[in-house]
Amino acid sequence: MTQFTIAQLYPAELGITGDRGNVRAIERSAAARGLNPVTVLVGPGESLPADVDVIVIGNGPLSALRGVHADFVSRVDALRDYVAAEGVLFAVGGSAELLGSGIDLTDGGTLDGLGILPYRVARTRDRRVGYITVQTPGVRVVGFEDHASEWTLSDSSLAYGTVTAGRGSFASGEGRGEIVRHRNAFAGNVQGPVLPLNPGLADVLVTAAAERRGLALTEPQSGPLDEYAHEARAAIDRFIHDKGFKTIQL
Template sequence: MRLQDPQKPKARITLVHLYPREMSIYGDLGNTHVLATRLRRHGYGVDLVDHHPGQKLPAGAHLVVGGGGQDSGQARVEADLEDNGPLLAALARDGVPMLMICGMYQLFGHDFTTVDGRRLPGLGILDVTTRGNTKRMVGPVALQTPFGDVVGYENHSGSTVLGPDQEPFGQVVAGFGNNGDDGTEGAVKGHVYGTYLHGPALPANPAFADALIKAAVDRVVSRGFEPEELDDTFADQARKRQVARLTAVRRRGLRERLLRR
């Protein structure tokens, strides 16, 4: 589907949304909207492709997005993901930026074992493993990342552990993150990002959105990404407010725990 584009786009970018019906139930479709909108505002044309199970994945994808879903949704895309796994892995090695949220983050790891013991194999693009448990990790999140403060909302029962050399996406300032224990959130390898941040993740974090866009455009255009000046005032205010509120709540909680000792 071709969206409304600038009259003379600097270049055309193919944006692929993996499994929008099965794996986009927590507002993650908003990430696709943000990327497409910001691409157009930066002066680039966008070809948006919704990839559904049984379809052929575009080999010329420039930017790939996937969202969260229930265990049943992950099971429904398992066969298609296995079929397209070699192409997705090749695109990842070639530097195609990808953002995988929650359930798709888990499936980009080695495997996800559900709470009832069923193992869903992953692609192994990210060196992470996930196990389901009865405890849900729910609430607002603030992270420190290479893109500055990043905020979002998590809602997952999967507990993810990073491999020994796997870099996290960020360090938890407030929230649970990958597992509620080690202070890490998400994972990144090259330009592939996995994270539990819903909300969706990108509207309040434009610097991160533009980093994904830059990685895509740099592969397409020899002169590289040429950004326009965009007004991100509201997004910046929302992010700063959430960071300040969560930091204050965390400090108050730490102080109360110290006083009870």
């Protein structure tokens, strides 16, 4: 089988919201499509694999973002080239914020971003907490949002999903949006972790990576984990209908 390489960047520092689960979901999707997934954990000061198919970067608090900031910035050229070459990248929460042009903090300070993705983030005192559903092209995404940030996109056409329940990360037309897609780089605030709940989104990532390399994929077969995801999504939908959402003022 063809090796399919997944790199999780900063797994210890930016992996607090089940981000390893996102990696496992990509592994499972790749294996189901006839590939041999191999995951490499990459910490500060360590090199990304030369031939990586998907890079996953997770979530962490502001202290963790500051802790990896210098190392993250040192990778900017490599990551920018990777995205420009249609490399698949999936970032959630704090790491997604750092991939933009910068983060404006509530104390008036700023944290420079890498400028790879076309948005800027403002931290707010309005914390968005609750289940969220997002309609993307062909895939309905269900998960959990817990963030205090508002994103401003420099190119509105890169909004990948429309929020159908919840708050989301940015304004989109007359509604709200969630998840940005720039080439094959995906960034957002849906947690949970999101990919085990949404195997269709994991398959989008694997398919994009396979197309980049010209790999042939087999037709996936449904299994018990797909049924678990279906049941979990249904339970969240029921909760959304019955309970609604919460907003926490900081």
